[in-house]
Amino acid sequence: MTASTVLTRIQSLQQIVVTAAQMRQIEERIFAAGLPVEALMEKAAGLIARRVKALYADRHQHLGVLVGPGHNGGDALVVARELHLDGYTVSLYCPFSNLKDLTAQQYRYCQSLGIPFVEQVDALKDCDVLIDGLFGFGLQRSLSGDIETVVNQINQWSQPVVSIDLPSGLHTDTGAALGTAVCATHTLCLGLWKQGLLQDQALDYAGSIELIDFGVPLTDVWAVLGKPPSVRRITPEQAIAHLPLARPAATHKYKMGHVLLICGSRRYAGGALLTALGARASGVGMLSIAAPKALKATLTAQLPEALVWGCDESETGAIAQLPDGLDLSVYHAIACGPGLTMDAHAVIQQVLSQKQALVLDADGLNFLAQQGTIPTLQTRQAPTVITPHLGEFKRLFPDLADPMPCRIMAAQAAAAASGAVVLLKGARVAIADPEGTVWINPQSTAALARGGSGDVLTGLLGGLLAQTIAAPSPSHSILDSVLAGAWWHAQAGILAMQERTLLGVDAFTLSQYLLPALIREI
Template identity: 35%
Template sequence: MNKDCENWLLTPAAMGRVDDAAARSGMNSYGLMEKAGQAVSAAALRLFPGARRFVVLSGPGNNGGDGYVTARALSEAGAAVSIFRLGDPSRLKGDAATAFAHCLLDGDDLDAYQPWAGDVVVDAIFGAGLDRPVPDTVRHVIERVNVASIPVIAVDLPSGLDGRTGRVLGAAFTAVHTVTFMTRKPAHVLLPGRRLCGSVEVYDIGVPMRIVAGEAGCVRVNSPSEWQYEFPSEGLESHKFSRGHLTVFSGPAAATGAARLSAAAGLRIGAGLVTLASPTAALETNAAQLTAVMLKAIDNPSDLAVYLDDPRHNAFVIGPGFGIGERTRAFALALKDRLVVLDADAITSFRDEPNALFNAFSGGDFRLVLTPHEGEFARLFPDLATDERQSKIERALAAAVRAHAVIVYKGADTVIAAPDGRVLVNDNAPAWLATAGSGDVLAGMIGGLLAQGMPAFEAAAAGVFLHGKAGTAAGRGLTSEHLITSIER
């Protein structure tokens, strides 16, 4: 895979324009199809050298053409191959028709396929271009294959997935491996598509990078290369005051743990100083649990105004365990000129008047980071949450523009979006990160990076990636306390 584009995500429409541009440039488009099919054949032989039979399911378009090349290559390698096709192959056009003509194997109608023990299916029916529910003939075959637990290698994308949104369109194959070309598509990283793709192999079939780059927008997979240049460094001259001061707001005495997790994570990620701003009634509870994190009594907006007189208090986290209501809204709005992470209760507090929050942070550079899970996103952006036409990427970006904030739309496929159009999709988080307190740790990590001077988008992206990395290092059965000790800069 070409390193220049390993993080790019191109929609099926954008990839179609890449294919058209490649053909207009004078490239042999059938030669690209030949390379694609040969790559799928090589993957099938590598992964399943003992297959009793390779079953190639070919569709009516170019994905089916890739399938015919694959079938011919597998047969030439000495493998047993059967072809089942959707539609009349005499109606194929262009490169797909050429691929069919070069494949001299007999085939049968798709609905005639009955799985055998020892089969390996190569799914080349639709690929990434599907945008409507699969026809019944395909749905029935998908159901038979899935019930029989036949291994599936998908060409470009498991048939039945929407390549733009990752949603299942009626029914979809569950692949063990997917071979795609030039770049990944959104459905390779968005759920449920990511789960149905298995391992994903990106094969460079030779389209020039200048052509691919012409369609590559601002949507990428999250990785250190996207934010490393803004990551805080520690020189010999560094001291605690130069590394920023993070403040985390604590809830009442019976709800202090979430804020302490955030504070500890902010300190662990490198903030020079961390203060837990606590109600007076919770001071004793918090003091009994704190060492390196400082403690400050702040009960009301007046106390907060005095605290804000010190400009060295440059980054804030509010929400974890803080409580829902007017006091939370007042505290959040008082921070409108600072770098702020709003999480949990602070997000929910604005469900009835989200514009009050958005307007407060609307001017200048974006300073606000919102970290909603699915339910919290729906409370702030109910119209976006219910819009089935949009992908999670598109919903997060629309929310970022509306809120003038960086959106960390959490989940196994967390999406980080900025108002300027940049979007990253995170794919390194293990399933066991879904545990109590994990989101509080993430909020503290982002806040700690903001305190050290990272711009909001880069701080959010780095926090999400390093959170996933820490979860992997901590291993199955982690607790949030263990997660914090696994954070590495």
């Protein structure tokens, strides 16, 4: 295998996301091809042991290992064995009498090595580190009885916990706790990313997550998932590759995209400014803003390069109508919604009828929900991107949101119903296109839970879409721009949080970190 082939494989693995059923099918193909289950267990657990040693290098530490009845428990026993042989003090706790055959074999071997088994979980309370090998992927039933008590008990302790594959008790697909679940410090996900680990519900349990590559053949992955698979994870390499970082030497501003922002009101003046700051950072060639006349002077002072259209206002200070001289057809993309208020409904309706690519947020979405006109997006003759947070999503798609066990499936169904690219905001943004593909942004920060953060994203997406349409490429789609924008926005929040703490990332500050975050990554 060449170096480039290895790199391609590693990059592919970082994108692939599987359900429990899909992972089971992939493993069955591996075993049917001749790899013994024992060999896979030894390899995967050996890699976990190596990672645990890297995380906790002091061999004077006492490690407590929780052993389950299935192959996740077998992995834990191999990890315990390797750490014991490497000089660590290890204690084992296995609250099950019936073990799978292979796990029972590993159990007996650990006994023969003299690794102590404790009768009560309390005996692990003074361990320096706990390794959770109770349950792996595919768990369906809620934890109950003594096991529920054990999990709740260790969650009250203060030592770090390393979970093998998933925190025990976590649903593999939805990320929901099945009654209760282990609160891990680190989760070492085996082979391929499990879908549940990339959902909001898992965040309180999974801790820091990393992939342990034990050599899943891509041929088996494609055989089960198809190529490309329908659910994927955004990677930095992919996002950066689809940002407009390269330009022809002889280009000019009219070839670098022209975006129109329709936003703001006297009540929500900041919505227009924050959206414009996001668009400015995108590098778009031309930036135009349609806002109430009362905001024109402020916007011009803050963004002297922008072309600001002052619009007639309603009695409430909303945009009453767009100026007669404003020709919407000249723009490559329009971003509409932040700060408009529902009094600008006539303008929103006008924008929906245009043939330009459209990013719709905030009151643009509220208008669709109020009118019940989501299906009309199917008839638009240009791409539409909608960016709801959870509350807006529930109003737009009540049948999909109540209940919403899986954000990934909900976004997928919403994109199919609307014909739009759906960016469902949250700690783990899910982005779905009408063809059924879903992408998950695996990194974010709670620092973005501030008013106006979404306005910055709307402007950033509008500017990126305008550039994509102005300079089309067969390898770069509207969806690619949305994925790149979501990733970039999150990275800006992460960098700002690292430098300013969770409390120091207001939306204006966020907009000022967009370019520093990109510089750091490239």
